[in-house]
Amino acid sequence: MHRSAAFSRFRCSPCCKTAILAAVVAFLAPASMLAFGKHGNASQLDSYAGQYRELKEPDSVFSVFREGDHLTIESARIARTALASANTASSDVFVAEGGKLKYTFVKDSAGKVASLKWISSRRGNDEEIVAARIDGPPVHNRFRPYSRQEVMIPMRDGIKLRAIILRPTDTHETLPFLMERTPYGVGDCDSNFINGEYTEMAQSGYIFVMEDIRGRYESQGQFVMMRPIAAHHDPASADPNGIDESTDTYDTVAWLLKNVPQNNGRVGVTGISYDGFLAAEAGIDPNPAVKAISPQAPMTDVWIGDDFFHNGAFRQTYGYDYVLGMESGKENAFGKLDEDAYTYFLNAGSYYAAGAKSGVDDLPSAQSFLHHPSYDEFWQARAVQAHLNEVHVATLEVGGWWDQEDMWGPQAEYAALKPHDAKHEVFLALGPWNHGQWVATTRHLGEVDFGAATGDQFRRQIEAPFFAHYLKDQPGFDLQDTASFQTGTDRWMRYSSWPPKEGIAQRDLYLERDGSLSFEKPASAQEFAQYISDPAAPVNYRKRPIEATYAPTGSHWYTWLAEDQRPYDGRKDVAGWRTAVLDHDVTITGDVLADIFASTSGTDSDWVVKLIDQYPQVTNCPEPCTGVKADKDGYELMVAEEIFRGRYRESYARPEAILAGQSEEYKFSLHGADHVFLKGHRILVQVQSSWFPLYDRNPQTFVPNIMTAKPEDYKAAEQHIYANSHLVLPVAER
Template identity: 45%
Template structure:
């Protein structure tokens, strides 16, 4: 693994592998070999087996597109050290078409036609791998588990769809569930430009990971100079990056995206499944929550569980997990997950150790900074309460009474609001702050004329928000399309003696973006009638956060988030990937806060 590839891999998976491949003092032996699949394609696989076999061991498999030849001994890295101390046979595999594995790579390969006995997919490759391992690796106990983060979490879910009989328990961690509705490449139809561009190139320009050569450090300027998305193929990719071609060919939520989603592929949970999410996962926060939700609807055997903590993408896998960016959580959450949750999970299901007493939902409540257990997720006991927009930037639980009232701003695609403070480095490039941008102080945009803010009075008591959030906007625009970015923010006291640099800090605890053309249907977009008040219901997902006494609750609304989100022309065009430079126009957007149109945030409050 090159230094560049290792850097990318560490960024992707939270510094999981940092040790030598197989140091002499490791308790594990290492071998690397090719395992044949049913169609003759062979997959590169690294296997670590305990040196002093004192029992028969279960398998733990991780399948990845990021390269396994550099994988270190499992007892020498934080992510699975507690598991390695218990004793397992660890198996790491390059998926089809990546690194040393044969075959053709397809991004999130579609599920096979089960009527075709020769068809393959990630599920059959997983099945065939277990079949070979059981027959060829000695001292196994006939049981297996899977785990992995991000794409590796997705391959874990694919292995659990049509599981091998030996597969008993899995832990998908930060799996993407729907690349159009809420994960890496789109959110509610808004295209995640910088991530989609850079990740597609990284995975598909070559068989091994590589970075695009931008030639500048602050990519805000590069993406602004790019202009229309049509220039990507015209100037750079030349139709050679399949995933980018899919972006451009499928701008709406059509059968392509629907069939790729886990909601389309999943049925009832067939193995014990633990979903893991980070509250500030900058890539796949939606995914594990959605996977849990889909399986939970048909979970008749109590096999479906969820864990959420104060982490970014893969942040539970290495390090103490006591801070993220400037935010301090007072305790080490990483070791708690790795030892008390992950290791216990597999020890019980694969080795019969422990009591098997796992809460339906284990979540870390930020603000109070304590772990909480729940019998359902979101908790059924949470009470819905609306926080309304009022004049003079006020938020209140009182419904507005004014007959006609709104706040307006001008959004200009030529001057988009940056999604994080500049410079905006390459996502996985040197010095990138991508991993912590969701915890950045939002004061860097607070006084921009194209960002609206409302906040409560100082809270007189703690308020625990636990469960589902919605933004209910009543809004109008002078254009025929619009993006709405909504952020729920914890505003620290102006004077904060515990840590003076946090005085007045605007800590974003929930957010998302919604592309206005999809307000009625994700499959069939419609232009917006200029100056007509429309309703926008924006899913802000779930949180578990306590707004402490002395803090304030703030909501910010804006219409660009660049370049993580592509610029909306604000003039309706059938396919934004084909927009012309002349289609981009400034527009005035209005958020209503009247008795008839009471824009608000719908909270889930724990009494």
């Protein structure tokens, strides 16, 4: 939900320049803002000039120029920036952005410049980036110039919202608006931001509008986390002036049409995460000028499957960090927990105790968690999918297979809208990304290499043509329904619907007592695998130490869903099953369901189910051996996964205790997947009862509210997973 990356819309605010996902923030400051002296003679500076291609991300190419007595550096997405001598013992070291970031030109044995290296935190932690020199002179990249205007836009109730308007200065043609509304701050939005952030659409030309929502940064009013949809669309409502994000969008659009000259009367709205939620709201009772929206990784239902809860299990560390960052003041304040979150929350006990220890418990959303642990009217009023019963505007939903924050939202919104899509204007794009990663130029997610800059492909071939078609009547948008990047084979697929129906068979993959997986139903459903779940030593959800979600010093939060699962093999509190080595490819395309029959010696329990692709030893890998670096033999990659809190097996709104020792059925979605388990790989399944500290510990004793559980409530339990438990896999016919 937090826009913490340099290229992760929305990212204008100073906080958002901590750069996790994408290009190097060092280059964001324009050269005109950097005052540097001379550093070296002309011939020495000329020796550095040229093009440099990143070794790990070969789609990122940087050009270094000598301009008079100094160097500049730029790329297709980074504005020209001056480099200055670092005044070190080596004349090959330069700095940018006021000396905060250091770049070193590396020479070969013959004394010629061979590469450029620097330290980046773009993937969540400090990492040395190396770019090798390539043939050819440096290349200037055209950044389209945009003017900047700051305005305060009045809403129907008199509150004014701050917005930044940017339009290209090199044309007098009428243009459509492309708007993003955000709680993360718009003050730093300028021409360089637009060109780096919306590279493809900036070149096409739009009037960009970036707006602070109510109560955030320079906008007036009160901020309400995921403000409920008002009854403004209800003819029987007694409050015609009810406001929400939909009405604020409507009023903003009306003001823009009237007050910004040379617009063509059309508006598009886009955004990722919280901004994706705001984009979806723009399509509910929209201003008639809104013609296209793209909710990307939208927070849709934060109790069912996005952000704060998953199937009733509370996302403790995320809720703690996000609420502290968003509600401590009008501006972002993330990353305050500076110790291992596993230790902190284990020692604190319950979520309420952890919040009271730091003062988080007094913040509005923390109070909401405490007083509304079940799916009551409070959360239902914020569930966007319940309001998606009409298609008013063309809609492009976007999501990532490894989105650690809002994987559920885009597929849920697409599913809600599609039955009403008479004009066939609802589209879906799903790729091999974490949260918002499609805005970056990268082939990787953690250690996994997908072989192409899939985000660039999406933006150029789908996103930019989508808005150009609906806002400018331009040709080129050819998506019929769904575009999905199929992992394993690492290629884009097109489907007539999601999930596709033709050529797909629903097959049950059973969890046998002996630890094997089989598509054959077991002879006896009474046999079981077992493990002990102990709340005093819960299973960590990612490698330790576990940093704060948005720690300014770096966090593995962004890539944890793609982390190797081998450390959890063989644990006494994790049950595991696997197939034999596959003798043919197995393709799954669609929703993956877990149908688990289990018992516990306690009276409450969580059930975590993970579907995993186990890569072979590289020496035994049939050609082509792709997907993971060669030094990751046997890597275990999660393909689909989810948690379910057992007390909600009958009703999300009315929790019930589990009868100790009795087998019960728990059926829940692991979400969609489009993946090929290649020949030579194995299919694995892991089941466990904790995923800590992302999810709060289930005490395994039924209590009315887990968030206020007492130390004596937490008890170890014996868990049985019966042999009729299975995953329902959407297997493509061979």
